[in-house]
Amino acid sequence: MARGVLKLPEDLPVSVPRFVGKEVTRLEDPGLVTGTAEFIDNLSLAGMLHCAILRSPHPHARILRIDTSAAEAMDGVAAVLTGEDLRRWCNPAVTAPEGWGSYSMAVDKVRFVGEPVAAVAACNRYLAEDALEQIRVEYEPLPCVPDAHAATTPGASLVFEEKGSNVIQSRVYDWGEVDRMFAEADHVVSNTFRWNRVGANPTETFGCICQWDLTGNALTCHGSYQVPRFMALGRSATLRLPANRIRIIAQPMGGGFGGKGGPRGTDIAALLSRKAEGRPVKYIEDRIEYLLAGGGQSWDRHYEAALAVRADGTITGLKVKLLDDQGAGAEGYGTISAAKPLAAFTGCYRIEAARYDLTLVATNRAPTYPFRGYGPPPHYFVLESLVDMAARKLGMDPAELRRRNYIRPEQFPYVVPSGNEYDSGQYEVVLDKALALADYAKLRAEQARARAAGRLIGIGVVSTVEPGVFDWNCYATVGVPGVGVPEGVKVAVDILGNVTVAVGFNLQGQGQFTVAAQVAADYLGVDMHAVRVATAASDVALPHFGQGGSRLGVSVTGAVLGACRKLEVLFCRVVAHLMQTTPEQVELMDGRLRLKANPAVGMTLAEVAGTMLARSDLLPPDVEPCPEANYVWTAPGRTAPDEQGRCKSYLTAANATHLVMVEVDRETGQTSILGYWIVDDCGTRLNPATVDGQIEGGVAQGVGAALFEEYVYGESAQPLVTTFVDYLIPTIGEVPSSRKAVVVTPSPVSPLGAKGTGEGAIHTTPAAIMCAINDALSPLGIEVRETPASPRRLWQLLQQVA
Amino acid sequence: MTDKQRVCVTVNGRRYERWVEPRLTLVDFLRHELHLGGTHVGCEHGICGLCTVLIDGRSGRSCLTLAVQVDGAEVTTIESLRDPSTGALHPIQQAFVDAHGLQCGFCTPGFIMTTVELLRENPDPSDEEIKRALDGNLCRCTGYQSILASVRLAARRLREGREA
Numbered sequence: 001m002a003r004g005v006l007k008l009p010e011d012l013p014v015s016v017p018r019f020v021g022k023e024v025t026r027l028e029d030p031g032l033v034t035g036t037a038e039f040i041d042n043l044s045l046a047g048m049l050h051c052a053i054l055r056s057p058h059p060h061a062r063i064l065r066i067d068t069s070a071a072e073a074m075d076g077v078a079a080v081l082t083g084e085d086l087r088r089w090c091n092p093a094v095t096a097p098e099g100w101g102s103y104s105m106a107v108d109k110v111r112f113v114g115e116p117v118a119a120v121a122a123c124n125r126y127l128a129e130d131a132l133e134q135i136r137v138e139y140e141p142l143p144c145v146p147d148a149h150a151a152t153t154p155g156a157s158l159v160f161e162e163k164g165s166n167v168i169q170s171r172v173y174d175w176g177e178v179d180r181m182f183a184e185a186d187h188v189v190s191n192t193f194r195w196n197r198v199g200a201n202p203t204e205t206f207g208c209i210c211q212w213d214l215t216g217n218a219l220t221c222h223g224s225y226q227v228p229r230f231m232a233l234g235r236s237a238t239l240r241l242p243a244n245r246i247r248i249i250a251q252p253m254g255g256g257f258g259g260k261g262g263p264r265g266t267d268i269a270a271l272l273s274r275k276a277e278g279r280p281v282k283y284i285e286d287r288i289e290y291l292l293a294g295g296g297q298s299w300d301r302h303y304e305a306a307l308a309v310r311a312d313g314t315i316t317g318l319k320v321k322l323l324d325d326q327g328a329g330a331e332g333y334g335t336i337s338a339a340k341p342l343a344a345f346t347g348c349y350r351i352e353a354a355r356y357d358l359t360l361v362a363t364n365r366a367p368t369y370p371f372r373g374y375g376p377p378p379h380y381f382v383l384e385s386l387v388d389m390a391a392r393k394l395g396m397d398p399a400e401l402r403r404r405n406y407i408r409p410e411q412f413p414y415v416v417p418s419g420n421e422y423d424s425g426q427y428e429v430v431l432d433k434a435l436a437l438a439d440y441a442k443l444r445a446e447q448a449r450a451r452a453a454g455r456l457i458g459i460g461v462v463s464t465v466e467p468g469v470f471d472w473n474c475y476a477t478v479g480v481p482g483v484g485v486p487e488g489v490k491v492a493v494d495i496l497g498n499v500t501v502a503v504g505f506n507l508q509g510q511g512q513f514t515v516a517a518q519v520a521a522d523y524l525g526v527d528m529h530a531v532r533v534a535t536a537a538s539d540v541a542l543p544h545f546g547q548g549g550s551r552l553g554v555s556v557t558g559a560v561l562g563a564c565r566k567l568e569v570l571f572c573r574v575v576a577h578l579m580q581t582t583p584e585q586v587e588l589m590d591g592r593l594r595l596k597a598n599p600a601v602g603m604t605l606a607e608v609a610g611t612m613l614a615r616s617d618l619l620p621p622d623v624e625p626c627p628e629a630n631y632v633w634t635a636p637g638r639t640a641p642d643e644q645g646r647c648k649s650y651l652t653a654a655n656a657t658h659l660v661m662v663e664v665d666r667e668t669g670q671t672s673i674l675g676y677w678i679v680d681d682c683g684t685r686l687n688p689a690t691v692d693g694q695i696e697g698g699v700a701q702g703v704g705a706a707l708f709e710e711y712v713y714g715e716s717a718q719p720l721v722t723t724f725v726d727y728l729i730p731t732i733g734e735v736p737s738s739r740k741a742v743v744v745t746p747s748p749v750s751p752l753g754a755k756g757t758g759e760g761a762i763h764t765t766p767a768a769i770m771c772a773i774n775d776a777l778s779p780l781g782i783e784v785r786e787t788p789a790s791p792r793r794l795w796q797l798l799q800q801v802a
Numbered sequence: 803m804t805d806k807q808r809v810c811v812t813v814n815g816r817r818y819e820r821w822v823e824p825r826l827t828l829v830d831f832l833r834h835e836l837h838l839g840g841t842h843v844g845c846e847h848g849i850c851g852l853c854t855v856l857i858d859g860r861s862g863r864s865c866l867t868l869a870v871q872v873d874g875a876e877v878t879t880i881e882s883l884r885d886p887s888t889g890a891l892h893p894i895q896q897a898f899v900d901a902h903g904l905q906c907g908f909c910t911p912g913f914i915m916t917t918v919e920l921l922r923e924n925p926d927p928s929d930e931e932i933k934r935a936l937d938g939n940l941c942r943c944t945g946y947q948s949i950l951a952s953v954r955l956a957a958r959r960l961r962e963g964r965e966a
C-alpha cells in the first residue's frame with residue numbers, strides 16, 4: 001500500500017535513491033549542446049509571415065495621425081496594424097492594482113519611448129522593417145514625467161489621465177510597535193538609498209508565432225513563454241477571446257529570469273495574423289527592442305530607511321520607506337516586486353517590529369517587470385547596509401552583530417513581523433562555516449596591513465533568507481487575489497513500462513525536466529534517462545504556473561511524488577486483485593510491485609501497465625484501463641492575508657552567507673573582487689550541480705547589478721541605454737570564482753526537504769559587494785548608497801576626498 | 803532592396819550556391835536559408851558572441867558578417883561537431899554536459915565554437931587564457947564557473963585522446 005508524505009529522499013521506494021540528490025547529467029543537455037533544441041526562432045510554420053514593430057521615439061505624446069498607406073501598398077506586405085485596430089478589437093492590459101494598463105499598441109497617445117505604435121506583417125523580416133520606414137506618424141509631444149520624484153510634484157503631467165494622479169498605490173504596513181522600538185532605541189541608524197533600474201536580459205529575447213483561427217475564433221501561440229496558462233488568461237482579457245480558445249505552446253527558452261515579457265508582442269502578432277487571413281505571424285524581438293521596452297527593466301527605487309538598535313547590538317526595529325518608479329503603468333506586474341519583501345522583510349533577524357511605507361508611481365519610463373528575486377535584492381541591499389552602518393556606529397564586527405540578531409534554530413517555525421513563517425534554518429552554523437572557509441580573521445589582518453599601506457580594501461559579510469515557493473497571497477495587498485499556486489503533472493506508464501511525465505511548462509535553464517525525471521525514476525524504480533518529460537499545451541495541460549518565485553523545483557517534485565503515489569496505490573490494487581490478496585499486502589520497491597510477505601513474488605511496472613491496457617478481463621471491475629495519474633500540487637498550509645498583508649506565504653526559507661573581499665582603485669574608482677566565499681543552506685539538494693549553477697548564475701547577476709548594469713534615462717525620460725555596449729552584462733572576466741560550502745537543513749514542510757533556491761544568490765551578492773565597498777571606503781569617511789557602484793560613481797565620490 | 807548576388811560557400815563541408823540580398827547577414831543566411839538553427843542570435847550588434855561560427859577556421863561574429871562576404875570561404879557551425887555516423891557528441895560538447903557548463907543552453911553553441919578554436923591553437927590553456935578566449939561570449943545563466951570547468955575538462959580529454 002502507498003506511503004505517506006515523503007519527507008526525505010531516503011523515504012522513496014527504492015533500496016537506495018540512485019538519482020535524487022545526485023549530481024546527474026541533465027536530460028536537457030544533448031539537444032542544447034548540439035543546437036538542435038527548438039527555440040522559438042528555430043520554428044517555422046507553412047505560410048508564415050514576419051512581424052516588425054514601429055516604436056515611439058517620444059516618452060509622452062499624443063498621436064495625431066498615422067498614415068500606413070505606403071506600407072500597405074508594398075509588395076510582400078500582408079497586413080499593417082495600428083492602435084485603431086486595438087481600439088476596435090481589444091481591451092487594455094489587466095493589471096494589479098487594476099486600471100493601470102495600456103493597450104498592447106498605443107491608442108491615442110504614447111506613454112514611453114519604445115511603445116509600439118504600428119506593426120507590419122510581411123514575407124520576411126527585412127521587408128517588414130523596410131515597410132516600417134514607409135509609415136508616417138504625427139505626434140504632439142506632451143510634458144513628460146521623467147522620474148519618480150517628478151511623478152508626485154503638484155501639477156505633474158498625468159501618465160494615465162483617467163486616474164487623476166500618478167500614484168498607483170500608497171500605503172503603510174505597520175507590524176508591531178515600531179514607534180516604541182525607535183523611541184526606546186539607544187541608536188538609530190538611518191539613511192537614503194538608491195537602486196537604479198536593472199533587469200533580466202536573458203540571452204534569448206522574447207519571440208512567438210501566433211495564428212488566428214478565423215473560423216474557429218481561436219488562437220494558437222508558440223513562443224518563449226515562461227508562464228503559459230497565465231499568458232493565456234492575459235490574452236483572453238486583452239484579445240477578447242474565451243480562455244479555452246487560446247492555446248499557448250511553450251518552446252524551450254533561452255533564459256527568462258522573470259523578465260521575458262511577451263504580452264504585447266503576442267497580442268500584436270496575433271492581431272496581425274487576424275488581419276492577414278489567419279496566416280501564422282512570427283515576431284522575434286531584437287535586443288534593442290528588449291532593452292528599450294521589453295520585459296527587462298525592474299526595480300527603480302528610492303529608499304529612506306532606519307534601524308533601531310540597542311547598545312548591546314540587539315536590533316529591535318526596521319523602517320523602510322520606498323518610492324518605486326513603476327514606469328508607464330503596471331502592465332509588467334512590477335508592483336508585485338514591491339510587495340514581495342513582505343515574505344522576508346526582516347531578513348535573518350529577530351527584529352520585533354517593522355514598518356513598510358510604500359509608494360508606487362507611474363512615470364514615462366518603460367513599464368517594469370519581474371526580475372529574479374522579485375524585489376528582495378534592493379531590499380536586502382538597504383537592510384544589510386543599515387546593519388553594517390550600525391556595526392560601524394557600535395564599533396562591532398559586522399559578522400558578530402549579525403550573529404547576535406539571528407533567529408535561533410530552536411525558534412523555528414518562526415513568524416516574522418510581516419507575517420510569513422520561516423520553516424527552518426541554522427543561520428549561525430552557516431555564518432561560522434563561511435567565516436572559517438574564508439579564514440575571516442586572516443582576511444581582516446590582511447585588510448589592516450593593506451589599509452596601512454594606503455589601499456582601499458573592504459570585506460562584506462552578508463546573510464539573507466530566500467523565501468522559496470511563491471504564493472499569490474504575498475501580493476494580495478497590491479491587488480493580486482488568491483491563495484495557492486497549482487502545479488500539475490501527469491505521470492504515465494505505457495504498455496512496455498516506459499514512463500512519461502507531462503508538465504505545463506517548458507525548459508528555461510534550471511533543469512526542472514531533470515528533477516522531474518530524477519524523482520519519477522527513483523519512485524518508480526526506472527532509469528532516469530528512460531523517463532521522458534514533455535510539455536503539454538496550455539489548453540490541455542493540468543493547472544500549472546511554470547518558473548517563478550523559486551518554486552518550480554519544489555513544486556514539480558511535489559507534483560511528481562503525488563502522481564507516483566496515486567499510481568502506486570492503483571498498481572497495488574491491480575496486483576492484489578491478480579494475486580488474490582489485499583492491496584495492503586502489496587508494496588512497490590525498486591520498480592516492482594511485490595508481496596510484502598514474499599518479496600520474490602511480484603510484477604514489474606511493465607507487467608502491471610501491460611495488464612491494465614491489454615487485459616481488461618483480468619482487472620478489478622472498478623479499475624479503469626489507464627496506468628496514468630494526475631497530481632496538482634500546491635504548497636500546504638498557506639493562509640489568506642490580514643489587513644496588514646500578513647500571511648503564510650512562501651513555503652520555505654533558505655539561507656546563505658556570502659563573504660566578499662574587494663579593492664577599490666583610488667585613481668579609477670574601479671572595484672576588483674579579490675575573493676568570494678559562499679555557504680548556502682537550501683535544504684535537500686535534489687541535483688547539487690543544478691543548485692551550484694543557480695548560485696553561480698545568481699552571483700553573476702548580482703555582480704552586474706552591484707557594479708555595472710543600469711538602465712540610464714535622460715532628463716526627459718529618453719532611454720540612454722539601448723545596446724549591450726551600454727548595458728553591461730558581466731563577462732567571464734568580471735564574475736569571481738567563488739569558494740563554496742554547504743549546510744543542509746531539510747525543510748520539514750516541503751517534499752523531500754528541498755527549499756526554493758533560484759534567487760538566494762541575487763538576494764545576497766549585491767548587498768555583500770556594496771557592504772564590502774563601503775567597508776573599503778570607510779577610512780575616507782565616504783560611502784556609496786547608490787547602485788551600481790560603477791567606476792564613474794565611485795570616482796566622483798573619491799574626488800570629494802582627494 | 804538591391805539586386806541579389808551570388809554566394810558560393812562551403813558550410814560544414816558541403817558546398818552551397820545561393821542568390822542573396824547583399825544586406826543579408828551570415829547568421830540569417832545560415833539559420834533561415836540553410837536551416838542550420840544551432841547558431842543563435844542574442845544582440846545582432848557584435849557583443850554577445852552567441853552567433854560565433856568559424857570562418858576559414860577563425861571564430862567570427864556571424865551577425866556582423868554579411869552572407870556575401872563569405873563567398874568562397876569555409877564556414878563551420880555547431881552542427882558539424884556531432885559525429886554523423888555514431889551520433890556521439892564531440893568531446894567539447896560532452897564536456898559541457900558532464901561539467902554542467904550550461905543552463906538554458908542558448909549561449910552554448912557560441913561558447914563551444916569559440917572553444918573549438920581555442921583548443922585547436924592551445925591544447926593546454928591556463929584559466930587566464932581560457933578567460934581571455936571566452937571574454938567575448940556572454941552567458942546570463944551560469945556565472946561562467948561551470949563553463950570554465952567544461953573547457954578545462956574538454957582540454958584534458960582532448961589531450962588524453964591525442965596521446966592515446
Ligand code: FES
Pocket residue numbers: 842843844845846847848849850851852853854863864865866
Ligand atoms: S548576435 Fe552576434 S554578437 Fe550578439
Ligand code: FES
Pocket residue numbers: 203254255509903904905906907908909910940941942943944
Ligand atoms: S546557459 Fe543560458 S545564457 Fe548561457
